[in-house]
Amino acid sequence: MDINTAKSVLQNTFGYADFRHQQAKIISELINGADVFTLMPTGGGKSLCYQIPAIVRDGLGIVVSPLIALMKDQVDALKLQGVKAEFLNSSQDREEQNRVEQLIRSGNVDLLYVAPERLLSDYFLNLIDNITIALFAFDEAHCVSQWGHDFRPEYQQLSIISQRYPDTPKIALTATADMKTRDEIVEVLHLTAAKIFVHSFDRPNLQYRISEQKNSKEQLLKFINTEHNNDAGIVYCLSRKSVEATAQWLSEQGKVALPYHAGLANNIKDNNQQRFLREDGIIIVATIAFGMGIDKPDVRFVAHLNLPKSIEAYYQETGRAGRDGMPANTWLAYGMQDVIKLKQMTSQSNGNEQFKFITQRKIDALLGYCEVCSCRRQVLLNYFGETLAEPCGNCDNCLDPPITWDGTAAARKALSTVYRTGQRFGVGHQIDVLLGKQTPKIIQVNHQQLSTYGIGKEHKAEEWQTVFRQLISMGYLAVEMDYGALKLTEKSRPLLKGEITIQLKVKEYSKAKPARKSKQ
Ligand code: ADP
Ligand code: ZN
Numbered sequence: 001m002d003i004n005t006a007k008s009v010l011q012n013t014f015g016y017a018d019f020r021h022q023q024a025k026i027i028s029e030l031i032n033g034a035d036v037f038t039l040m041p042t043g044g045g046k047s048l049c050y051q052i053p054a055i056v057r058d059g060l061g062i063v064v065s066p067l068i069a070l071m072k073d074q075v076d077a078l079k080l081q082g083v084k085a086e087f088l089n090s091s092q093d094r095e096e097q098n099r100v101e102q103l104i105r106s107g108n109v110d111l112l113y114v115a116p117e118r119l120l121s122d123y124f125l126n127l128i129d130n131i132t133i134a135l136f137a138f139d140e141a142h143c144v145s146q147w148g149h150d151f152r153p154e155y156q157q158l159s160i161i162s163q164r165y166p167d168t169p170k171i172a173l174t175a176t177a178d179m180k181t182r183d184e185i186v187e188v189l190h191l192t193a194a195k196i197f198v199h200s201f202d203r204p205n206l207q208y209r210i211s212e213q214k215n216s217k218e219q220l221l222k223f224i225n226t227e228h229n230n231d232a233g234i235v236y237c238l239s240r241k242s243v244e245a246t247a248q249w250l251s252e253q254g255k256v257a258l259p260y261h262a263g264l265a266n267n268i269k270d271n272n273q274q275r276f277l278r279e280d281g282i283i284i285v286a287t288i289a290f291g292m293g294i295d296k297p298d299v300r301f302v303a304h305l306n307l308p309k310s311i312e313a314y315y316q317e318t319g320r321a322g323r324d325g326m327p328a329n330t331w332l333a334y335g336m337q338d339v340i341k342l343k344q345m346t347s348q349s350n351g352n353e354q355f356k357f358i359t360q361r362k363i364d365a366l367l368g369y370c371e372v373c374s375c376r377r378q379v380l381l382n383y384f385g386e387t388l389a390e391p392c393g394n395c396d397n398c399l400d401p402p403i404t405w406d407g408t409a410a411a412r413k414a415l416s417t418v419y420r421t422g423q424r425f426g427v428g429h430q431i432d433v434l435l436g437k438q439t440p441k442i443i444q445v446n447h448q449q450l451s452t453y454g455i456g457k458e459h460k461a462e463e464w465q466t467v468f469r470q471l472i473s474m475g476y477l478a479v480e481m482d483y484g485a486l487k488l489t490e491k492s493r494p495l496l497k498g499e500i501t502i503q504l505k506v507k508e509y510s511k512a513k514p515a516r517k518s519k520q
Pocket of ligand 1: 016017020023040043044045048
């Protein structure tokens with residue numbers, strides 16, 4: 001079968017003139033019965049890669065997706081374009097499910113969206129045993145991986161599908177997968193013979209910027225007012241509480257800001273999402289519950305008020321900006337509390353040791369990215385296995401290189417204080433000791449007696465905060481368990497002994513010029 005059939009579907013059904021990037025190749029491989037693994041950033045156009053072959057090939061195309069909440073919208077949109085699409089998931093009543101199953105049996109469905117646990121039920125497998133299957137598409141395939149950021153045990157069970165239907169073409173799609181995750185996807189889904197298509201992760205129209213948290217709400221407002229007045233954007237917060245507080249606060253400042261998190265009633269969530277999609281210039285303030293599968297092309301900024309949990313998550317979330325290819329900003333404000341909180345959440349989580357280890361490494365990678373003084377895009381792409389030869393010219397570090405200072409002496413004072421206080425205290429107490437304060441705690445544990453008491457008066461408390469944050473981020477200090485106590489690491493010894501020096505960034509290092517003037 002040749003690609004022209006596919007192209008006429010692209011034009012007549014979907015209304016697009018040409019295939020993008022590697023779509024044509026991927027589609028023709030699938031139409032001809034091969035397996036495919038495609039790694040493509042969000043917004044790259046993954047859906048057509050399986051939708052068109054499912055339409056062109058005989059039989060039912062089965063799309064496995066973990067995103068039950070989006071299935072109805074996806075299917076409704078396809079139906080509007082005249083595609084015979086349906087979905088099956090737990091949100092439907094029995095009658096509705098019967099109707100869809102009847103359509104499947106009579107060969108009247110080209111594309112079926114289904115959750116993995118449904119697909120894997122004996123009932124459903126028996127149902128599809130008796131019909132022709134055009135292909136299986138495993139969307140968000142990184143969910144198979146424990147190493148990935150979105151592990152779903154049901155996804156691992158999908159290996160059954162590859163065993164049961166070895167001759168049916170399969171496509172695994174994901175927007176986020178480091179090498180380890182890629183290997184796991186290939187193994188679990190039996191895709192060793194699959195044709196692999198990797199699309200560059202670079203999003204040149206996105207500007208990457210990271211700021212130090214001071215008064216994050218005020219910083220956010222300034223960012224919006226100076227660069228994104230009347231623009232649509234997403235603001236991510238860590239907790240539901242801060243989502244609501246931030247949305248309310250922005251509203252009081254005259255912005256149209258709507259909250260979105262999993263604890264809100266469905267009708268409020270739906271309403272806020274719809275307004276964001278349909279109206280201009282709406283700001284959504286959300287937890288990470290928002291965004292999977294949201295396809296709004298003209299999101300002009302994504303702001304993070306807290307650290308995401310990994311580079312993958314950061315890339316995914318920032319990737320929701322600028323899908324139309326026009327300039328867009330990503331801005332993250334982070335502070336030491338975030339670092340400590342993320343580390344504590346990891347060590348206190350219920351995961352096994354391996355999980356904790358992985359999570360910790362992922363946080364460290366993100367911290368490294370935040371603290372880097374060179375081009376951020378180079379670091380980001382490098383993480384995904386790509387090299388960018390030249391600095392990008394469109395990140396804060398390129399636009400306004402950070403000013404560094406020789407922080408060796410300060411770092412040594414900080415590390416000695418951690419050591420002298422017995423590696424049992426958090427950042428606040430270390431700073432109090434360095435500044436020679438007389439807090440009740442210092443008096444209680446008699447820390448005025450320490451040789452490091454009061455030796456750090458040349459820096460203000462906020463400056464010490466940034467010194468400690470950078471030392472933690474760079475691995476010279478570890479944050480322990482329950483109370484956020486600081487401990488020395490292997491890496492700290494040579495620094496303490498004066499064998500190495502260290503360059504630190506000055507406090508406010510993110511002053512990048514706006515990517516563009518905001519619309520008037
Ligand atoms: P992904 O799943 O990779 O995030 P989508 O499949 O949702 O991306 O596609 C992103 C956007 O690009 C959608 O609005 C889609 O309609 C559009 N798109 C995809 N392929 C093409 C194409 N060949 N021509 C024009 N627009 C396309
Ligand atoms: Zn750069």
